[in-house]
Amino acid sequence: xxxxxxxxxxxxxxxxxxxxxxxxxxxxxxxxxxxxxxxxxxxxxxxxxxxxxxxxxxxxxxxxxxxxxxxxxxxxxxxxxxxxxxxxxxxxxxxxxxxxxxxxxxxxxxxxxxxxxxxxxxxxxxxxxxxxxxxxxxxxxxxxxxxxxxxxxxxxxxxxxxxxxxxxxxxxxxxxxxxxxxxxxxxxxxxxxxxxxxxxxxxxxxxxxxxxxxxxxxxxxxxxxxxxxxxxxxxxxxxxxxxxxxxxxxxxxxxxxxxxxxxxxxxxxxxxxxxxxxxxxxxxxxxxxxxxxxxxxxxxxxxxxxxxxxxxxxxxxxxxxxxxxxxxxxxxxxxxxxxxxxxxxxxxxxxxxxxxxxxxxxxxxxxxxxxxxxxxxxxxxxxxxxxxxxxxxxxxxxxxxxxxxxxxxxxxxxxxxxxxxxxxxxxxxxxxxxxxxxxxxxxxxxxxxxxxxxxxxxxxxxxxxxxxxxxxxxxxxxxxxxxxxxxxxxxxxxxxxxx
Amino acid sequence: xxxxxxxxxxxxxxxxxxxxxxxxxxxxxxxxxxxxxxxxxxxxxxxxxxxxxxxxxxxxxxxxxxxxxxxxxxxxxxxxxxxxxxxxxxxxxxxxxxxxxxxxxxxxxxxxxxxxxxxxxxxxxxxxxxxxxxxxxxxxxxxxxxxxxxxxxxxxxxxxxxxxxxxxxxxxxxxxxxxxxxxxxxxxxxxxxxxxxxxxxxxxxxxxxxxxxxxxxxxxxxxxxxxxxxxxxxxxxxxxxxxxxxxxxxx
Numbered sequence: 001x002x003x004x005x006x007x008x009x010x011x012x013x014x015x016x017x018x019x020x021x022x023x024x025x026x027x028x029x030x031x032x033x034x035x036x037x038x039x040x041x042x043x044x045x046x047x048x049x050x051x052x053x054x055x056x057x058x059x060x061x062x063x064x065x066x067x068x069x070x071x072x073x074x075x076x077x078x079x080x081x082x083x084x085x086x087x088x089x090x091x092x093x094x095x096x097x098x099x100x101x102x103x104x105x106x107x108x109x110x111x112x113x114x115x116x117x118x119x120x121x122x123x124x125x126x127x128x129x130x131x132x133x134x135x136x137x138x139x140x141x142x143x144x145x146x147x148x149x150x151x152x153x154x155x156x157x158x159x160x161x162x163x164x165x166x167x168x169x170x171x172x173x174x175x176x177x178x179x180x181x182x183x184x185x186x187x188x189x190x191x192x193x194x195x196x197x198x199x200x201x202x203x204x205x206x207x208x209x210x211x212x213x214x215x216x217x218x219x220x221x222x223x224x225x226x227x228x229x230x231x232x233x234x235x236x237x238x239x240x241x242x243x244x245x246x247x248x249x250x251x252x253x254x255x256x257x258x259x260x261x262x263x264x265x266x267x268x269x270x271x272x273x274x275x276x277x278x279x280x281x282x283x284x285x286x287x288x289x290x291x292x293x294x295x296x297x298x299x300x301x302x303x304x305x306x307x308x309x310x311x312x313x314x315x316x317x318x319x320x321x322x323x324x325x326x327x328x329x330x331x332x333x334x335x336x337x338x339x340x341x342x343x344x345x346x347x348x349x350x351x352x353x354x355x356x357x358x359x360x361x362x363x364x365x366x367x368x369x370x371x372x373x374x375x376x377x378x379x380x381x382x383x384x385x386x387x388x389x390x391x392x393x394x395x396x397x398x399x400x401x402x403x404x405x406x407x408x409x410x411x412x413x414x415x416x417x418x419x420x421x422x423x424x425x426x427x428x429x430x431x432x433x434x435x436x437x438x439x440x441x442x443x444x445x446x447x448x449x450x451x452x453x454x455x456x457x458x459x460x461x462x463x464x465x466x467x468x469x470x471x472x473x474x475x476x477x478x479x480x481x482x483x484x485x486x487x488x489x490x491x492x493x494x495x496x497x498x499x
Numbered sequence: 500x501x502x503x504x505x506x507x508x509x510x511x512x513x514x515x516x517x518x519x520x521x522x523x524x525x526x527x528x529x530x531x532x533x534x535x536x537x538x539x540x541x542x543x544x545x546x547x548x549x550x551x552x553x554x555x556x557x558x559x560x561x562x563x564x565x566x567x568x569x570x571x572x573x574x575x576x577x578x579x580x581x582x583x584x585x586x587x588x589x590x591x592x593x594x595x596x597x598x599x600x601x602x603x604x605x606x607x608x609x610x611x612x613x614x615x616x617x618x619x620x621x622x623x624x625x626x627x628x629x630x631x632x633x634x635x636x637x638x639x640x641x642x643x644x645x646x647x648x649x650x651x652x653x654x655x656x657x658x659x660x661x662x663x664x665x666x667x668x669x670x671x672x673x674x675x676x677x678x679x680x681x682x683x684x685x686x687x688x689x690x691x692x693x694x695x696x697x698x699x700x701x702x703x704x705x706x707x708x709x710x711x712x713x714x715x716x717x718x719x720x721x722x723x724x725x726x727x728x729x730x731x732x733x734x735x736x737x738x739x740x741x742x743x744x745x746x747x748x749x750x
Contacts, residue, residue, distance in 0.1 A: 395588075398585030402574065405571055416589045491588075491590075493633070
């Protein structure tokens with residue numbers, strides 16, 4: 001018993017130092033598409049160059065997640081598009097001009113810069129060969145070909161300015177419409193699995209795959225001019241230079257330049273921070289240092305982030321689950337309820353649990369840890385319960401007949417006899433947890449999921465493996481570690497072979 | 500010492516014990532004898548409060564009725580040994596024996612002294628004390644189990660089929676040793692057994708049970724010579740002598 005506490009305390013101590021809050025850092029968020037990440041890198045360089053520390057929380061999700069994170073203060077600033085604000089975030093309020101938007105943002109104590117110049121609107125695109133075959137050049141032409149297969153990014157499927165409204169505007173009859181990861185849709189289009197996708201007009205892929213962008217002949221899509229929106233308190237908390245630095249980009253990025261930057265990232269696999277630095281050097285004659293991306297250093301950081309998520313959530317799960325398992329064993333009626341509840345939690349898809357946590361806990365470590373914690377409960381509760389339940393009736397009677405009170409029986413006899421089973425439960429939880437924690441990157445918690453996420457976005461297998469392999473190795477290490485711990489924790493008498 | 504009044508025990512619709520009245524004499528060895536299902540094990544569990552009798556029944560231990568509340572502390576005065584010993588596999592023999600003394604806060608020196616005394620009494624070699632139960636023979640395990648039951652110097656010793664799982668040679672050896680130990684201790688002992696030979700060898704008083712009722716109580720000669728019921732003779736004769744196969748007659 002004492003030993004197991006010791007291990008857990010050690011686990012905790014290695015991590016408490018990481019919890020220190022950093023108030024003097026500008027937290028920059030970015031959406032989960034390449035352009036968003038490049039804009040995020042541009043902001044990061046500019047703020048750093050102004051002498052203020054900036055961190056970039058990349059690939060946090062769609063507009064709703066970023067907007068809510070901004071309101072909560074999980075991030076201080078991110079790049080948003082005018083069309084997204086008028087049609088999605090503040091849909092149905094009749095916002096038209098930049099002043100309308102500015103006024104609406106102010107109600108939430110959010111300020112904005114001027115637009116950066118380019119327009120990154122939705123570009124409904126097809127392969128040229130397919131379009132030529134049916135003679136399609138405008139979106140309204142699609143009306144005559146109900147059999148065409150559409151593949152849209154998940155956010156486009158759900159947004160107010162997305163598929164549903166597009167269908168209404170153009171009265172589109174297609175029924176084979178599926179949601180998929182935006183970056184994968186290009187591949188689907190290329191190999192003929194789908195016929196029509198939603199690209200962004202500044203995607204480098206449009207030129208790369210030689211696609212035809214259909215004319216928006218009914219002017220369904222508004223203008224999507226990106227600009228930086230930030231919390232009003234940023235001005236008070238930070239030196240004035242921060243905002244000034246960001247304003248340098250106002251009106252400075254043309255559509256061609258953005259398309260070229262997107263293409264370099266997606267197709268030439270140039271790191272986004274390099275692309276952003278090159279642009280600043282060329283356009284603003286601003287030389288920023290790019291921190292040397294040492295592979296091992298990066299791996300170390302991802303490992304720390306990943307271990308942080310796993311160990312805190314696992315520790316919390318152990319602290320709660322073992323008592324729950326004991327209660328379940330002692331009171332069978334209550335036990336059915338406990339096992340029922342933790343079992344039900346386990347059936348919720350992990351992705352869904354993570355997303356449910358966002359409204360409650362925002363983005364970053366907290367929601368990821370909470371979700372992983374919930375996920376770690378069942379194996380430990382169940383194994384504690386089973387370990388106690390499986391103790392032979394003779395031994396239980398012996399302990400009782402000696403005149404040991406219930407708590408002493410639990411501490412001296414029942415729990416030690418159940419250690420092996422409890423430990424196996426913790427081991428299972430740890431391994432599941434290490435795998436599931438890769439999803440934490442989706443909500444800004446970092447870890448091994450980050451390179452996986454970026455790898456999917458950039459269609460880069462080697463990047464995906466940079467996250468997947470360490471995660472697998474960590475799981476194996478955890479397995480080995482727990483087997484060693486078993487030798488130490490499980491009482492010797494339960495390990496010796498009988499004569 | 501120990502008195503049972505109107506003890507019944509019902510499990511669902513079956514009555515395991517039917518209104519038992521019994522007096523267990525002090526300083527003697529009393530054998531509860533019967534077939535399986537006769538209620539003898541239920542009875543011994545009721546004596547140390549592991550099972551509560553039906554309403555209206557009372558067990559008086561040293562003049563005090565055993566209740567749910569006081570059972571825990573009264574058990575410190577009743578050593579208990581079960582078949583296969585019920586030794587805790589995660590403790591060494593020593594830790595098993597010392598568990599309760601340790602729990603009650605005895606100083607280590609006192610515990611060590613007591614364990615050494617008991618090892619001598621039960622003739623357990625001292626080097627066995629550091630072994631785990633799985634590393635001991637069946638006979639050694641029962642000796643350790645007996646030491647554990649005796650460590651707090653109880654007034655009453657309860658043994659539920661203590662030798663049931665042992666092979667005949669060891670069983671016979673241990674029976675001899677137990678008899679000697681009980682004589683040395685002079686304590687009140689209650690043993691549950693289904694073996695009439697064992698009951699006759701160890702017991703001062705034999706209580707024969709059948710279907711939850713006492714058929715007869717007395718010494719072995721009384722049971723043999725003045726059976727209260729044909730079942731008594733039947734029960735005694737049911738045990739085969741090894742010589743039976745040679746002579747063709749029950750011995």
